[in-house]
Amino acid sequence: MIRFDHVTFTYAEAPEPALRDVDLHIPGGELWLVIGETGSGKSTLLQAINGLVPHFTGGELLGRVEVDGLATSTHPPRELAGTVGMVGQDPDAGFVTDVVEDELAYTMENLGVAPAVMRRRVEDVLDLLNLHPLRTRALASLSSGQKQRVAIGSALTASPRVLVLDEPTSALDPGAAEEVLAALTRLVHDLGITVVTAEHRLERVLQYADRVAVVEGGRVSVASPAEAMVGASVVPPVVALGRAVGWSPLPLSVRDARRLADGLRSRLPVGPVVPPHHAPDGDPDVVPLPGAVVGSTTRLGARYGSVVALRDVSLDVRAGEVLAVMGRNGAGKSTLLAHLAGLREPTDGKVTIDGQVPHRLKARDLVRRVALVPADPGMLLYAETIDAECRGADRDSALDPGTTRAAVERIVPGLDPAAHPRDVSEGQRLGVALGVVLAPAPPLVLLDEPTRGLDYVAKARLVEILRELSASGHAVVMATHDVELVAEVAGRVVVLADGEVVADGPAREVVCHSPIFAPQVAKVLAPDEWLTVAEVEAALAS
Amino acid sequence: MADALASGAAPERPDRRRRCGARCLVALAIVLSGAIAGSTGAFGGTRRACAASGNHVPIVIDFGTVSSPAGPGTVRTLCVAVGSRATGSDVLAAASAQLGWPAPRYNSIGLLCAIGGYPSAPACADRSGSHFLYWSYWRGAASGWTYQSAGPATLRPSSCESRGGCTVEGWRFVDGADTSASGLPEPRGPSDPAAICPPVATTTPATSPAPAGTGTTHTPTAPAVPGGASTPGAPTTTARRGTSAATSTTTPGGHAPARHGGGHSSTATTAPRHRAQVALGPVQAAAGRTAAPTAHTGGGGHRNAAVGLGIGVMAVLAVLAVGFVQTRRTHP
Amino acid sequence: MPRSLHPAAWWIWALALGAAALRTKNPLVLLLIGAVAWLVVVSRRGNAPWARSFGSFVRIGIWVVVIRVALQVLFAVRLPGHELFALPSIELPSWMAGVSLGGPVTTEALVTAFYEGLQLAVLLACVGAANSLASPYRLLRCLPTVLYEAGVVVTVALSFAPQASTSVHRVQEARRLRGRPHTGVQGLRGLAVPVLEGALDRSLFLAASMDARGYGRKALVPEGRRRVTNVALGLGVMATLIGAYGLLDGSSPSGLGLPALACGAVLLAGALGLGGARSSRSRYRPDPWLLPEWITVAAGVAAYVGVAVSARLDAASLNPGTSPIVAPSLPVYATAGVLLAAVPAFATPRPAP
Known part of the structure; x- marks a missing residue:
């Protein structure tokens, strides 16, 4: 053909x-x-x-x-x-x-x-x-x-x-x-x-x-x-699970894997498992929940013309947590982020970030409290070179020269500072954008569809970055469709439907019980509540 | 999912610019209507004519070969009292007022269309065959006439009382057919200011009341045929030339058309009239025939216009009202 | 049965109304035309995004009036008359005689400018009415294949404005997220480049998409025939333009307008027929042309004819004098014609919800 x-x-x-x-x-x-x-x-x-x-x-x-x-x-x-x-x-x-x-x-x-x-x-x-x-x-x-x-x-x-x-x-x-x-x-x-x-x-x-x-x-x-x-080098979770457990031939679909999974279930401990990241005696760099409230919405309502985008949304975002906002296309996820970032004035209710009303803040004060990376991170970058971009960001936010450059370097090391932001890969561009908005050290970081267009390599790096952010006390809110990303990093999940909150709780509870939002590992090992391959590997090793 | 930045078109926020635009328009409408009311109230008034503080400018208005409200081939010559910084337009307006004619009519780009209601609206520099019919603008000095390429609203003639002396404002209605090899036909009247406005010594202007409103009507010696077929060349030169002495003693012709023009102003009726009556017999007759109806239609036109205006406004309002009903019905 | 009217019917109606507006400066007639356009729009527009565009056109029209008057005040053509106030004036060199900066501002000058601005504004309102009543895309479907490039250009142009406004919004938000001023003059700087860049990218993408979806497929037309088509097309467009000029400009010879327009129409029809005969395009659910379409076209033409008859019989009432100012009167035929143009507000089917 x-x-x-x-x-x-x-x-x-x-x-x-x-x-x-x-x-x-x-x-x-x-x-x-x-x-x-x-x-x-x-x-x-x-x-x-x-x-x-x-x-x-x-x-x-x-x-x-x-x-x-x-x-x-x-x-x-x-x-x-x-x-x-x-x-x-x-x-x-x-x-x-x-x-x-x-x-x-x-x-x-x-x-x-x-x-x-x-x-x-x-x-x-x-x-x-x-x-x-x-x-x-x-x-x-x-x-x-x-x-x-x-x-x-x-x-x-x-x-x-x-x-x-x-x-x-x-x-x-x-x-x-x-x-x-x-x-x-x-x-x-x-x-x-x-x-x-x-x-x-x-x-x-x-x-x-x-x-x-x-x-x-x-x-x-x-x-x-x-x-x-x-x-x-990069594979979907069901294949990774197959590799970790040593199945052959490798399963490609959840259905294949479920057929092979009976033996595995018997080898795994029964009942809800405690995730290794959030173990109270686990890594010392994990901030135990709950932290201080850095941002909140109270009965937030938003309307575009006659379309209701958000209705009665009340949320608290705490330092150190990674909150995933999920829901259908058009459920109001982006609108929620836009309100938290002070881009929109609420129709009803109120939004508070760090004790301030975000949409009334001056741009310069706003960036010290909240950072939003839009779905197209390139939107945030407009200088000719990455270096110029960083220097511009220092000037805009009145930071010490070099602060932004250092922040970018931490997230995407070894980038050519003379490169045009358009010429670097999708993942590197996200990294640069993230570094630029993180330089003023805002306690609240918002990400809209961060994995859109990212390949597996970039996604793995993003997961690391998000974990580092949460470990260093940032509150991270991300709107995403990527259930595997949620399974990897999110501690808490909020599901929106038609502008209303229909579920709000620990990621494991919310995600594993949803036919749509369950990650592959959870589907394979249902009804046991496993989220990621890493968890299974850790449990097998112990 | 749409990204945060694109989701939802523009948020509902008051559009300041729109409001400003609307406000500007309302303000403009108020200003304009006030201004219109003011100026139509003063319409026909002789604003500048009486504002004279002793400034005089001579003017010659020549209807050329065509038949006009003032009679075929009429040439008007007068010495007009004007304000201190009067433009050519002001002089013409003052002259028209003095003669009792309707105010000169201009089109939207400031081109002079009609003097003394001739040619009648809406004609303006129209064509007749391959020729244009229009008012040409001249300046006269003792040495002769000079064609003006700028408009009367931009030129300021100096008054005869000023130090440099004055020039004659010349207007000649041109039918392109008149144009000969030698150029445009000049106004048929004295180009020498001294022949129209008496040279004033440096004495106080207040002591010489005579010039205000003096005027002369030149009629070509060969009686003009109403079709405009007369020969204009010769009579111009032989036209009676008013000297300063003659001006003060001869025809204060302004009053005659003034009466027919609606009787607004008769600033120059103190002088004897019998001779003018005789001299202007046919001209008057012609003027009476054409000018009188114009005056009438003018008055009746005002009443009709008011009715029409009312009906028009009602029609617009009615359509808008139906529209509002429709909005209610289609978008409840 | 609710259905949307043929887009060409709305355009002809609106253009005829606009042509009528072009022949008069009488504020009453102009306001009446604007009111009629608005009435029909609110009665018969649908729910699509373009249906809201009438308001923007009216807003632009208001600005046209304001700017026209402001220009008259600043660069006055000095209309003599009743002086309202005087600006300090600057005398320009003699070769620019007739134009001046500042100087006395007369009521006559302002009224003249207002009438002219109003005429343009009403013309814009007519175009706006066509825009909100007829789907531009459906109109584009009526475009014959001969005009391939024109089709691409128009489609890209149609998508430009909404996309550019979205881009502006996004760039402004991004600037706020970066802590840069996003409003005022400072915000304006640096806005143009990303917005235009985005619009250009999207335009190219759209053109590629049209191409990939078979737009402009060549029918097999012999070379000679194509040449004849092109010549006929060129002549037809020229004749149509001359005809339109003749109809719109009251002072042109009366024998010019209609014959040239008819000649142009015949040539164009011939060219399109020749070019389209072998065209491979077909129509999905073509818009029918039935009685309501005829009524709409007739209503628009009635407005033009009314104004044209008034222009013949009573020219002064269509262009009320502004120097001296004359109270505008109401020309009977023009008024009747323009009121007839409101008929489509009632005599056409409602748009589908």
Whole structure:
């Protein structure tokens, strides 16, 4: 179906090729997973399939890419529109119309599909992706998960032979991600469509993949999922558990692992386990809970026009705790963070940070009390070099020169200070942003979707950083969909639904009892309440 | 999940700029309506004419070859009393008031459209065939006429009482067809200020009351045919030339059209009139025919305009009211 | 049955209303046009985000009036008349005769500026009405394939404003998070670059997305035919522009407007027919063109015709004098025509909720 024949691609004015001698054959009706670190060339590989590389990006492509017998060299993307459906990372940026139904029909209109056929296909896709309640809704009013499904739907209506997706679930809550992935497998199994998808969150996709293409420095190697996991440096928790326990073959899905887990359960102590991080006699650098209250909300309510984003939210955030805020897309997580950070004025109730009302504080006073890293950390950085960024931050917050540089160095050591903030990797950028906002030493740190776009290496480093922060007495509040991250670091979890708090308690209790928010290890070892591989390893060792 | 920064469009917060915009507009509307009320109340008044503190400027208004309210081919010459820093526009306005004519009409960019109600609204520098019909602006000195490329509102003629002496404000209605190889036709009237305004010695202006309101109507010796087909060239030069002596003794013609123009002001009615009556017979007749109806439509127009204004405002309010009802119905 | 009207019908209605506004400076007629536009908007707009844009257009219009009057005060064309107050004036060199900085400000000058500003504001309101009544994207669907580049440009432009406003908001928030001033002149500095950068990125992405989704697929058209199409298109656009000028400018020869417009329309239709004949596009649920559409178009044209008839019979009432100031009167035909333009507020189907 898709054939890469010795493809080498170099962006215009780039010193190094982005793809090197890629030789690949993807047969029809398979689901391929493309993995690799940020900047390894994943997106380039995907865009080469429908000809956006090189027709739209420019640059030089050697070799030959063929889709369903059509060479991309002679067929520009618009000619391939009926063969390849493309879904980008940010569905919002790719929408051309403004209503769900029109968006679904857009590609078909361009292809000149007969009106009667169009009507039928739109209905089919509405059913397939469970979109029919949304058909007349304005795209702007949808949640991220709904938008992602509409984007996939609009690629599907043209009934392409190949569907290419770039991180389709990275912005989605676990429930919505399951929905999208279920739809994708259905396409592969029932309709025989070839699906190529890039994804960082292996734990979500790995079990569905037929083959895995690993991209490293522009080179692509292909393996079966199990083979790929054997040698991989970073693996989803279920694979890590399999490795730790010594299962063979390695389980790729929770279901596989559960079959093998009976023996393991009998080897583990029964009943709720005390986590090693929070053991009273554990590490001396862990601040015992509860610490002092650094931030609180009282009956906080927020409204945008007629939409209620938050209702009656009362929370205390204490020093030294890592609080995870979870919930569906659009449940009000980001709004809660924005209020804690003093970006919004509450409609009802009040917010207190360090005894002050945050939205009334001057910017300079605000940054000494609370730090927020938005989902796109690049938003915080605007200087030409990291060094300039740090010096600017010192000036803005009236810090001693060098303070910010030191903070950044602590979080991401060995960064080239002359590099442009845009040129460093996603994880390093998050680190720089975090260092910049942490330099004034605010007691409260807020993170919105910190793992979005992070590969496993960067995520592991983030976990370390968060633990250090909490150990040094910071209160950390993060809004996230990443259940594995929550399992690793969060001590307390708050679940929001439609702006209201529906659960607030220790992470273990809240997470293990939720079918949606449970991490893989908890699912494998249910009903026992284990959260992470590290816990299991520790218990086995003792 | 949408990131914190993008989630929710702009928060509901009062938009100061919008309020300022609305406030500015309301303030502007109040100022404007007050100003309009003030100026329409004073409309037609002779504001500058009586403000004279002894400053006089000579002016020649030549209707050219066309038929006009003042008669075909009329040329008016008078010495106007004006304020100290009067512009060309002020002189013209004062002259019009003195003659009892409607105020000069300008268009939105300040171009002079009509003198003495001629040509009638909304015409302004219109075309006739390939020619333009417009009022040309001149300055006269003893040496002759000079065409002015700037507008009357920007130029300030010096008064005859000033140290440098004065020039004549010249206005000539031009039909492009008149333009000959030698250029635009000049106003047919004396270009020498001394011929219109008596040279005043450095004595106190208060002691020479005569010039205020003196004026002369030049009628070309060849009677102009109402179609404007007369030959304008020759008569101009032979037109009676008012000397200072002549001015004070001859035609104080201002009063005649003044009566027809609605009788607003007759600043110059003290002088004997019999000779003027004789001299201006046909002109008056013509003026009477055309000017009188204009005056009437003017008065009736005011009443109609008030009614129309009322109806118009009611219509706007009615549409707005229906709109409010509709908002209630569509967005309860 | 509730349904949304054909977007082209709303645009023709609004443009005809705007053309009517362009031919008069009578504040009564102008205010009436604005009120009618508002009435129809509040009666027939939907719930989509663009439906709220009328308010912004009106706000811009108010600013136009304010700025126009302010300019008149500062760089007055000196309209003689009743002096309200005088600013210190600066005499400009003789080659700029006629223009002056400061100087006396007369009621006449202010009223003139107000009328002109009002005319522009009402024109903006008409465009705003079309914007909030018709979905720009649905209108874009009616765009023939011949105009491929125009389609991309318009789509990108349509998405620019909302995206830029989101970007501004995000950058401002980010600045606050960094402890930098985020309002005032200081906040403005450094705002433009990230916002424009973001908007540019998104625009490129959108263009790529349109391309990947088959926009602008070439139909197989022979070279000669394509050339004829292009020439006809160019001539048609030119003739249409000349015709529009003839219709809008009251002083142009009367034989110019309609014939040129008709000629242009025929040429354009021919070009689009030629170009679109082999086009591979089709329409999903095309908007029907039924009686309500005809009524809407007729209502808009009625407003223009009313004003045009008034202009022929009673030109003075459409452009009330401002020097000297004359109280504006009410031209009968123009008023009747503009009131007819309000008919779509009642005679069209309600938009789907």
